[in-house]
Amino acid sequence: MESIDISPTVLLILLLVGLLSGFIDSIAGGGGLIALPALLFVGLPPQVALGTNKLQGSFGTLSASWNFISRREVSLKTALPGIFFTLIGASGGALLVQSLDPSFIKPLIPILLLLVFFHTLFSRELGSKDIPARMQPILFHALFGLLLGFYDGFFGPGTGSFWTVAFMFFAGFNMTRATGYTKIMNFTSNIVALTWFIIGGNIIWSIGLTMAAGQIIGARIGSGMAIKRGAAFIRPLFLTVVFITIARLAFINFFNVT
Template sequence: MDFALTPVIALCLFVTGIAAGFVDSIAGGGGLVALPMLLSVGMPPQLALGTNKLQGSFGTFSAALNYIQKGEVNLKESAMGIVATLTGAATGAWTIQHMEAGFLQGLIPLLLLGVLVYTLASPDFGDTQRKPKLPTPVFYTLCGLLLGFYDGFFGPGTGSFWTTGMVLFLGFSMTRAAGYTRVMNFTSNVVALTVFIALGNVVWSAGLIMAAGQVIGARTGSSLAIKNGSRLIKPIFITVVFLTTARLVYQTYL
Protein backbone atom coordinates (compact mmCIF):
# COMPACT_ATOMS: atom_id res chain seq x y z
CA MET A 1 0.00 0.00 0.00
CA ASP A 2 1.48 3.34 -1.04
CA PHE A 3 1.25 6.20 1.42
CA ALA A 4 -0.99 9.09 0.42
CA LEU A 5 -1.83 11.98 2.75
CA THR A 6 -5.60 12.51 2.56
CA PRO A 7 -7.62 14.89 4.78
CA VAL A 8 -8.89 11.95 6.85
CA ILE A 9 -5.38 10.57 7.36
CA ALA A 10 -4.11 14.06 8.23
CA LEU A 11 -6.80 14.39 10.93
CA CYS A 12 -5.96 10.94 12.32
CA LEU A 13 -2.27 11.82 12.44
CA PHE A 14 -2.96 15.12 14.20
CA VAL A 15 -5.14 13.49 16.87
CA THR A 16 -2.61 10.69 17.30
CA GLY A 17 0.12 13.30 17.74
CA ILE A 18 -1.85 14.87 20.61
CA ALA A 19 -2.27 11.50 22.33
CA ALA A 20 1.37 10.49 21.78
CA GLY A 21 2.66 13.84 23.03
CA PHE A 22 0.48 13.65 26.13
CA VAL A 23 1.68 10.18 27.12
CA ASP A 24 5.31 10.78 26.20
CA SER A 25 5.58 14.03 28.17
CA ILE A 26 4.53 12.22 31.35
CA ALA A 27 6.12 8.79 31.15
CA GLY A 28 7.69 8.30 27.72
CA GLY A 29 6.46 5.68 25.28
CA GLY A 30 4.82 8.04 22.79
CA GLY A 31 6.12 5.86 19.99
CA LEU A 32 3.76 3.12 21.16
CA VAL A 33 0.93 5.41 20.08
CA ALA A 34 2.46 7.15 17.07
CA LEU A 35 4.36 4.42 15.25
CA PRO A 36 1.43 1.99 14.83
CA MET A 37 -0.64 4.80 13.33
CA LEU A 38 2.09 5.71 10.84
CA LEU A 39 2.37 2.08 9.79
CA SER A 40 -1.40 1.62 9.61
CA VAL A 41 -1.83 4.45 7.07
CA GLY A 42 0.49 2.66 4.67
CA MET A 43 3.87 4.23 5.42
CA PRO A 44 6.83 1.87 4.82
CA PRO A 45 8.72 0.95 8.04
CA GLN A 46 11.86 3.04 7.47
CA LEU A 47 9.80 6.11 6.57
CA ALA A 48 7.54 5.48 9.56
CA LEU A 49 10.53 5.29 11.92
CA GLY A 50 12.04 8.50 10.57
CA THR A 51 8.73 10.36 10.58
CA ASN A 52 8.10 9.15 14.12
CA LYS A 53 11.42 10.66 15.21
CA LEU A 54 10.49 13.96 13.54
CA GLN A 55 7.13 14.33 15.25
CA GLY A 56 8.47 12.97 18.54
CA SER A 57 11.27 15.52 18.62
CA PHE A 58 8.73 18.34 18.63
CA GLY A 59 6.90 16.71 21.52
CA THR A 60 9.97 16.13 23.67
CA PHE A 61 11.12 19.70 23.01
CA SER A 62 7.72 21.13 23.99
CA ALA A 63 7.58 19.03 27.16
CA ALA A 64 11.21 19.74 28.11
CA LEU A 65 10.67 23.48 27.63
CA ASN A 66 7.60 23.38 29.88
CA TYR A 67 9.48 21.52 32.63
CA ILE A 68 12.31 24.06 32.36
CA GLN A 69 9.94 27.04 32.49
CA LYS A 70 8.14 25.59 35.51
CA GLY A 71 11.44 25.20 37.38
CA GLU A 72 11.57 21.39 37.38
CA VAL A 73 14.74 21.26 35.24
CA ASN A 74 17.97 23.22 35.47
CA LEU A 75 19.87 23.00 32.18
CA LYS A 76 23.17 23.87 33.85
CA GLU A 77 22.84 20.84 36.13
CA SER A 78 22.09 18.57 33.18
CA ALA A 79 24.74 19.98 30.80
CA MET A 80 27.10 17.04 31.29
CA GLY A 81 24.24 14.61 30.68
CA ILE A 82 23.29 16.41 27.48
CA VAL A 83 26.85 16.26 26.14
CA ALA A 84 27.26 12.60 27.09
CA THR A 85 23.86 11.70 25.61
CA LEU A 86 24.70 13.53 22.39
CA THR A 87 27.99 11.65 22.13
CA GLY A 88 26.41 8.29 22.92
CA ALA A 89 23.49 8.75 20.56
CA ALA A 90 25.74 9.78 17.67
CA THR A 91 27.89 6.70 18.26
CA GLY A 92 24.84 4.45 18.47
CA ALA A 93 23.28 5.90 15.33
CA TRP A 94 26.54 5.36 13.44
CA THR A 95 26.92 1.82 14.79
CA ILE A 96 23.42 0.70 13.78
CA GLN A 97 24.28 1.51 10.17
CA HIS A 98 26.98 -1.17 10.30
CA MET A 99 25.46 -3.96 12.38
CA GLU A 100 22.15 -5.44 13.49
CA ALA A 101 20.43 -4.61 16.78
CA GLY A 102 19.01 -8.12 17.08
CA PHE A 103 21.10 -9.11 20.09
CA LEU A 104 19.39 -6.39 22.16
CA GLN A 105 15.89 -7.64 21.40
CA GLY A 106 16.20 -10.49 23.86
CA LEU A 107 17.89 -8.48 26.62
CA ILE A 108 15.86 -5.27 26.79
CA PRO A 109 12.48 -6.88 27.67
CA LEU A 110 14.15 -8.53 30.67
CA LEU A 111 15.62 -5.23 31.86
CA LEU A 112 12.28 -3.47 31.43
CA LEU A 113 10.58 -6.27 33.32
CA GLY A 114 13.01 -5.61 36.16
CA VAL A 115 12.05 -1.93 36.11
CA LEU A 116 8.37 -2.86 36.22
CA VAL A 117 8.75 -5.30 39.12
CA TYR A 118 10.91 -2.89 41.13
CA THR A 119 8.46 -0.02 40.63
CA LEU A 120 5.47 -2.14 41.64
CA ALA A 121 7.35 -3.49 44.67
CA SER A 122 8.27 0.03 45.86
CA PRO A 123 5.07 1.87 46.87
CA ASP A 124 6.96 5.12 47.56
CA PHE A 125 9.08 4.96 44.37
CA GLY A 126 9.75 8.54 43.25
CA ASP A 127 7.21 10.12 45.61
CA THR A 128 9.73 12.47 47.21
CA GLN A 129 13.22 13.85 46.66
CA ARG A 130 15.91 11.71 48.32
CA LYS A 131 19.65 11.71 48.92
CA PRO A 132 21.57 10.75 45.74
CA LYS A 133 23.51 7.47 45.68
CA LEU A 134 25.89 8.58 42.92
CA PRO A 135 27.62 11.92 42.26
CA THR A 136 25.67 13.78 39.57
CA PRO A 137 28.63 14.08 37.13
CA VAL A 138 29.31 10.34 37.37
CA PHE A 139 25.68 9.42 36.80
CA TYR A 140 25.25 11.74 33.81
CA THR A 141 28.49 10.65 32.17
CA LEU A 142 27.79 6.93 32.49
CA CYS A 143 24.06 6.99 31.75
CA GLY A 144 24.39 9.66 29.08
CA LEU A 145 26.88 7.58 27.13
CA LEU A 146 25.11 4.25 27.68
CA LEU A 147 21.49 5.33 27.24
CA GLY A 148 22.38 7.80 24.51
CA PHE A 149 24.11 4.97 22.63
CA TYR A 150 21.15 2.67 23.24
CA ASP A 151 18.64 5.24 21.99
CA GLY A 152 20.65 5.92 18.85
CA PHE A 153 21.18 2.19 18.29
CA PHE A 154 17.85 0.61 19.24
CA GLY A 155 15.61 2.85 21.36
CA PRO A 156 12.51 1.27 22.98
CA GLY A 157 12.27 1.97 26.71
CA THR A 158 14.98 4.66 26.82
CA GLY A 159 12.76 7.10 28.72
CA SER A 160 11.83 4.41 31.26
CA PHE A 161 15.50 3.63 31.91
CA TRP A 162 16.33 7.34 32.33
CA THR A 163 13.47 7.95 34.76
CA THR A 164 14.26 4.86 36.81
CA GLY A 165 17.96 5.72 36.95
CA MET A 166 17.31 9.28 38.09
CA VAL A 167 14.96 8.16 40.85
CA LEU A 168 17.28 5.37 42.04
CA PHE A 169 20.70 7.00 41.75
CA LEU A 170 20.04 10.75 41.92
CA GLY A 171 17.14 10.56 44.37
CA PHE A 172 14.82 12.54 42.09
CA SER A 173 11.08 12.63 42.54
CA MET A 174 9.07 11.23 39.62
CA THR A 175 8.14 14.76 38.53
CA ARG A 176 11.71 15.98 38.43
CA ALA A 177 12.90 12.77 36.76
CA ALA A 178 10.20 13.12 34.11
CA GLY A 179 11.45 16.61 33.27
CA TYR A 180 15.11 15.71 33.00
CA THR A 181 14.23 12.58 31.03
CA ARG A 182 12.48 14.69 28.39
CA VAL A 183 15.64 16.81 28.00
CA MET A 184 17.77 13.71 27.46
CA ASN A 185 15.19 12.16 25.13
CA PHE A 186 15.11 15.31 23.02
CA THR A 187 18.90 15.27 22.75
CA SER A 188 19.10 11.69 21.48
CA ASN A 189 15.99 12.12 19.29
CA VAL A 190 17.62 14.97 17.40
CA VAL A 191 20.70 12.85 16.69
CA ALA A 192 18.61 9.94 15.41
CA LEU A 193 16.41 12.31 13.39
CA THR A 194 19.50 13.79 11.71
CA VAL A 195 20.48 10.30 10.52
CA PHE A 196 16.98 9.59 9.17
CA ILE A 197 16.91 12.94 7.35
CA ALA A 198 20.34 12.29 5.82
CA LEU A 199 19.05 8.95 4.52
CA GLY A 200 15.86 10.54 3.15
CA ASN A 201 13.61 8.51 5.45
CA VAL A 202 11.26 11.24 6.65
CA VAL A 203 7.80 12.17 5.31
CA TRP A 204 7.76 15.85 6.21
CA SER A 205 4.08 16.55 5.55
CA ALA A 206 2.86 13.76 7.82
CA GLY A 207 5.54 14.41 10.43
CA LEU A 208 4.78 18.11 10.76
CA ILE A 209 1.04 17.47 11.06
CA MET A 210 1.70 15.03 13.89
CA ALA A 211 4.24 17.48 15.35
CA ALA A 212 1.51 20.12 15.72
CA GLY A 213 -0.51 17.63 17.74
CA GLN A 214 2.59 16.60 19.69
CA VAL A 215 3.21 20.16 20.85
CA ILE A 216 -0.35 20.44 22.18
CA GLY A 217 -0.34 17.04 23.84
CA ALA A 218 3.14 17.44 25.33
CA ARG A 219 2.37 20.84 26.79
CA THR A 220 -0.87 19.58 28.31
CA GLY A 221 0.63 16.36 29.65
CA SER A 222 3.72 17.95 31.17
CA SER A 223 1.59 20.65 32.86
CA LEU A 224 -0.62 17.98 34.43
CA ALA A 225 2.47 16.00 35.51
CA ILE A 226 3.97 19.05 37.20
CA LYS A 227 0.67 19.82 38.93
CA ASN A 228 -0.19 16.28 40.09
CA GLY A 229 3.25 14.73 40.60
CA SER A 230 3.80 11.04 41.14
CA ARG A 231 0.14 10.16 41.65
CA LEU A 232 -0.37 10.88 37.94
CA ILE A 233 3.08 10.00 36.62
CA LYS A 234 3.54 6.64 38.36
CA PRO A 235 0.47 4.78 37.01
CA ILE A 236 1.12 6.05 33.48
CA PHE A 237 4.81 5.16 33.83
CA ILE A 238 3.94 1.61 34.95
CA THR A 239 1.48 1.23 32.07
CA VAL A 240 4.01 2.43 29.50
CA VAL A 241 6.74 0.13 30.82
CA PHE A 242 4.33 -2.82 30.78
CA LEU A 243 3.17 -2.12 27.21
CA THR A 244 6.72 -1.58 25.96
CA THR A 245 7.84 -4.83 27.57
CA ALA A 246 4.86 -6.72 26.14
CA ARG A 247 5.51 -5.38 22.65
CA LEU A 248 9.18 -6.35 22.74
CA VAL A 249 8.41 -9.81 24.13
CA TYR A 250 5.84 -10.35 21.37
CA GLN A 251 8.26 -9.18 18.66
CA THR A 252 11.15 -11.23 20.01
CA TYR A 253 9.73 -14.44 21.35
CA LEU A 254 6.29 -14.94 19.76
Protein backbone atom coordinates in the same frame (compact mmCIF):
# COMPACT_ATOMS: atom_id res chain seq x y z
CA MET B 1 10.58 11.48 0.28
CA GLU B 2 7.03 12.73 -0.47
CA SER B 3 5.58 10.12 -2.86
CA ILE B 4 2.82 8.85 -0.54
CA ASP B 5 -0.57 10.55 -0.91
CA ILE B 6 -2.37 11.16 2.36
CA SER B 7 -5.91 12.53 2.43
CA PRO B 8 -6.87 15.52 4.63
CA THR B 9 -9.01 13.18 6.75
CA VAL B 10 -6.07 10.88 7.45
CA LEU B 11 -3.87 13.90 8.26
CA LEU B 12 -6.49 15.08 10.77
CA ILE B 13 -6.51 11.62 12.39
CA LEU B 14 -2.70 11.64 12.53
CA LEU B 15 -2.81 15.09 14.12
CA LEU B 16 -5.00 13.65 16.89
CA VAL B 17 -2.70 10.62 17.17
CA GLY B 18 0.21 13.02 17.62
CA LEU B 19 -1.70 14.87 20.34
CA LEU B 20 -2.46 11.68 22.26
CA SER B 21 1.08 10.38 21.77
CA GLY B 22 2.57 13.66 23.01
CA PHE B 23 0.29 13.66 26.05
CA ILE B 24 1.24 10.11 27.09
CA ASP B 25 4.92 10.50 26.25
CA SER B 26 5.33 13.72 28.25
CA ILE B 27 4.06 12.00 31.39
CA ALA B 28 5.32 8.43 31.21
CA GLY B 29 7.20 7.95 27.93
CA GLY B 30 6.17 5.39 25.33
CA GLY B 31 4.42 7.75 22.93
CA GLY B 32 5.93 5.80 20.04
CA LEU B 33 3.71 2.86 21.04
CA ILE B 34 0.81 4.97 19.73
CA ALA B 35 2.41 6.96 16.92
CA LEU B 36 4.54 4.32 15.18
CA PRO B 37 1.75 1.75 14.61
CA ALA B 38 -0.43 4.56 13.21
CA LEU B 39 2.29 5.53 10.73
CA LEU B 40 2.72 1.92 9.65
CA PHE B 41 -1.06 1.54 9.35
CA VAL B 42 -1.35 4.41 6.82
CA GLY B 43 1.16 2.66 4.58
CA LEU B 44 4.57 4.12 5.35
CA PRO B 45 7.51 1.73 4.87
CA PRO B 46 9.12 0.79 8.21
CA GLN B 47 12.24 2.92 7.83
CA VAL B 48 10.17 5.92 6.73
CA ALA B 49 7.70 5.38 9.59
CA LEU B 50 10.62 5.32 12.05
CA GLY B 51 12.10 8.51 10.63
CA THR B 52 8.76 10.34 10.54
CA ASN B 53 8.06 9.17 14.08
CA LYS B 54 11.38 10.62 15.25
CA LEU B 55 10.50 13.93 13.58
CA GLN B 56 7.11 14.32 15.23
CA GLY B 57 8.31 12.88 18.54
CA SER B 58 11.18 15.38 18.74
CA PHE B 59 8.68 18.24 18.79
CA GLY B 60 6.83 16.56 21.66
CA THR B 61 9.93 16.05 23.80
CA LEU B 62 11.01 19.64 23.07
CA SER B 63 7.60 20.98 24.10
CA ALA B 64 7.55 18.93 27.30
CA SER B 65 11.17 19.84 28.11
CA TRP B 66 10.47 23.54 27.71
CA ASN B 67 7.40 23.30 29.96
CA PHE B 68 9.39 21.59 32.71
CA ILE B 69 12.19 24.17 32.37
CA SER B 70 9.89 27.20 32.26
CA ARG B 71 8.07 26.01 35.39
CA ARG B 72 11.44 25.55 37.14
CA GLU B 73 10.94 21.83 37.72
CA VAL B 74 14.24 21.17 35.97
CA SER B 75 17.37 23.25 35.36
CA LEU B 76 18.93 23.33 31.91
CA LYS B 77 22.28 24.16 33.51
CA THR B 78 22.07 21.01 35.66
CA ALA B 79 21.14 18.98 32.58
CA LEU B 80 24.04 20.20 30.40
CA PRO B 81 26.52 17.44 31.37
CA GLY B 82 23.85 14.82 30.65
CA ILE B 83 23.07 16.46 27.30
CA PHE B 84 26.77 16.44 26.38
CA PHE B 85 27.35 12.77 27.21
CA THR B 86 24.00 11.71 25.71
CA LEU B 87 24.95 13.38 22.42
CA ILE B 88 28.21 11.43 22.36
CA GLY B 89 26.52 8.14 23.28
CA ALA B 90 23.65 8.55 20.82
CA SER B 91 26.03 9.50 18.00
CA GLY B 92 28.08 6.36 18.65
CA GLY B 93 24.97 4.18 18.72
CA ALA B 94 23.55 5.73 15.54
CA LEU B 95 26.86 5.22 13.73
CA LEU B 96 27.31 1.63 14.91
CA VAL B 97 23.78 0.58 13.99
CA GLN B 98 24.65 1.35 10.35
CA SER B 99 27.03 -1.62 10.33
CA LEU B 100 25.63 -3.97 13.00
CA ASP B 101 22.26 -5.68 13.34
CA PRO B 102 20.70 -4.56 16.66
CA SER B 103 18.52 -7.68 16.81
CA PHE B 104 20.98 -9.45 19.12
CA ILE B 105 19.94 -7.22 22.04
CA LYS B 106 16.17 -7.52 21.44
CA PRO B 107 15.59 -10.49 23.80
CA LEU B 108 17.44 -8.71 26.63
CA ILE B 109 15.39 -5.48 26.68
CA PRO B 110 12.03 -6.93 27.86
CA ILE B 111 13.89 -8.60 30.74
CA LEU B 112 15.52 -5.33 31.79
CA LEU B 113 12.21 -3.48 31.49
CA LEU B 114 10.58 -6.18 33.60
CA LEU B 115 13.11 -5.43 36.33
CA VAL B 116 12.24 -1.72 36.01
CA PHE B 117 8.54 -2.55 36.24
CA PHE B 118 8.76 -4.70 39.38
CA HIS B 119 11.27 -2.44 41.08
CA THR B 120 8.97 0.58 40.57
CA LEU B 121 5.86 -1.43 41.48
CA PHE B 122 7.18 -2.69 44.80
CA SER B 123 9.28 0.35 45.74
CA ARG B 124 6.26 2.48 46.58
CA GLU B 125 8.35 5.32 48.01
CA LEU B 126 10.57 5.51 44.92
CA GLY B 127 10.07 8.93 43.36
CA SER B 128 7.63 10.18 45.99
CA LYS B 129 10.19 12.77 47.14
CA ASP B 130 13.80 13.78 46.59
CA ILE B 131 16.35 11.57 48.37
CA PRO B 132 20.16 11.77 48.71
CA ALA B 133 21.88 10.91 45.46
CA ARG B 134 23.69 7.58 45.25
CA MET B 135 26.16 8.87 42.62
CA GLN B 136 28.06 12.07 42.03
CA PRO B 137 26.28 14.16 39.34
CA ILE B 138 29.15 14.15 36.84
CA LEU B 139 29.64 10.39 37.19
CA PHE B 140 25.91 9.81 36.85
CA HIS B 141 25.63 11.92 33.69
CA ALA B 142 28.75 10.42 32.14
CA LEU B 143 27.71 6.82 32.81
CA PHE B 144 24.03 7.01 31.89
CA GLY B 145 24.46 9.65 29.19
CA LEU B 146 26.91 7.45 27.32
CA LEU B 147 25.09 4.19 28.07
CA LEU B 148 21.46 5.21 27.48
CA GLY B 149 22.39 7.67 24.74
CA PHE B 150 24.18 4.84 22.93
CA TYR B 151 21.23 2.51 23.49
CA ASP B 152 18.73 5.03 22.13
CA GLY B 153 20.85 5.68 19.05
CA PHE B 154 21.41 1.97 18.49
CA PHE B 155 18.02 0.45 19.34
CA GLY B 156 15.77 2.65 21.47
CA PRO B 157 12.61 1.08 22.95
CA GLY B 158 12.22 1.78 26.66
CA THR B 159 14.91 4.46 26.84
CA GLY B 160 12.63 6.89 28.67
CA SER B 161 11.74 4.25 31.28
CA PHE B 162 15.40 3.50 31.94
CA TRP B 163 16.20 7.21 32.27
CA THR B 164 13.32 7.88 34.68
CA VAL B 165 14.28 5.06 37.04
CA ALA B 166 17.97 6.01 36.82
CA PHE B 167 17.19 9.61 37.81
CA MET B 168 15.04 8.45 40.73
CA PHE B 169 17.31 5.70 42.06
CA PHE B 170 20.82 7.05 41.39
CA ALA B 171 20.32 10.85 41.21
CA GLY B 172 17.72 10.88 43.99
CA PHE B 173 15.07 12.85 42.07
CA ASN B 174 11.36 12.69 42.77
CA MET B 175 9.29 11.29 39.92
CA THR B 176 8.20 14.68 38.57
CA ARG B 177 11.79 15.95 38.32
CA ALA B 178 12.95 12.60 36.92
CA THR B 179 10.27 12.81 34.22
CA GLY B 180 11.33 16.35 33.31
CA TYR B 181 15.02 15.51 33.00
CA THR B 182 14.13 12.36 31.06
CA LYS B 183 12.37 14.50 28.43
CA ILE B 184 15.52 16.59 27.99
CA MET B 185 17.70 13.51 27.50
CA ASN B 186 15.14 11.94 25.16
CA PHE B 187 15.07 15.10 23.05
CA THR B 188 18.88 15.08 22.86
CA SER B 189 19.15 11.51 21.57
CA ASN B 190 16.09 11.98 19.34
CA ILE B 191 17.83 14.82 17.52
CA VAL B 192 20.84 12.61 16.80
CA ALA B 193 18.65 9.83 15.39
CA LEU B 194 16.52 12.35 13.47
CA THR B 195 19.64 13.76 11.81
CA TRP B 196 20.49 10.34 10.41
CA PHE B 197 16.95 9.78 9.15
CA ILE B 198 17.03 13.18 7.41
CA ILE B 199 20.37 12.36 5.77
CA GLY B 200 18.89 9.05 4.59
CA GLY B 201 15.78 10.76 3.20
CA ASN B 202 13.50 8.56 5.31
CA ILE B 203 10.97 11.19 6.40
CA ILE B 204 7.54 12.30 5.12
CA TRP B 205 7.67 15.94 6.13
CA SER B 206 3.98 16.72 5.61
CA ILE B 207 2.94 13.88 7.93
CA GLY B 208 5.70 14.47 10.46
CA LEU B 209 4.98 18.19 10.83
CA THR B 210 1.23 17.61 11.02
CA MET B 211 1.70 15.14 13.86
CA ALA B 212 4.26 17.48 15.41
CA ALA B 213 1.56 20.13 15.84
CA GLY B 214 -0.47 17.60 17.83
CA GLN B 215 2.64 16.56 19.76
CA ILE B 216 3.33 20.12 20.89
CA ILE B 217 -0.20 20.54 22.23
CA GLY B 218 -0.38 17.09 23.83
CA ALA B 219 3.07 17.37 25.42
CA ARG B 220 2.23 20.80 26.83
CA ILE B 221 -0.97 19.51 28.43
CA GLY B 222 0.59 16.26 29.68
CA SER B 223 3.70 17.83 31.18
CA GLY B 224 1.54 20.46 32.87
CA MET B 225 -0.58 17.75 34.48
CA ALA B 226 2.55 15.83 35.54
CA ILE B 227 3.96 18.94 37.22
CA LYS B 228 0.68 19.78 38.92
CA ARG B 229 -0.29 16.30 40.15
CA GLY B 230 3.14 14.77 40.77
CA ALA B 231 4.16 11.17 41.42
CA ALA B 232 0.68 9.96 42.39
CA PHE B 233 -0.46 10.78 38.85
CA ILE B 234 2.71 9.79 36.97
CA ARG B 235 3.42 6.45 38.69
CA PRO B 236 0.41 4.37 37.53
CA LEU B 237 0.71 5.69 33.98
CA PHE B 238 4.45 5.01 33.98
CA LEU B 239 3.90 1.42 35.12
CA THR B 240 1.20 0.92 32.47
CA VAL B 241 3.45 2.20 29.68
CA VAL B 242 6.38 0.05 30.82
CA PHE B 243 4.15 -3.03 30.95
CA ILE B 244 2.74 -2.37 27.45
CA THR B 245 6.28 -1.83 26.13
CA ILE B 246 7.36 -5.17 27.63
CA ALA B 247 4.35 -6.93 26.08
CA ARG B 248 4.97 -5.36 22.67
CA LEU B 249 8.67 -6.22 22.61
CA ALA B 250 8.00 -9.77 23.79
CA PHE B 251 5.39 -10.16 21.06
CA ILE B 252 7.83 -8.86 18.44
CA ASN B 253 10.55 -11.24 19.65
CA PHE B 254 8.29 -14.33 19.67
CA PHE B 255 6.28 -13.64 16.51
CA ASN B 256 8.78 -11.52 14.55
CA VAL B 257 6.29 -8.78 13.67
CA THR B 258 6.29 -5.01 14.23
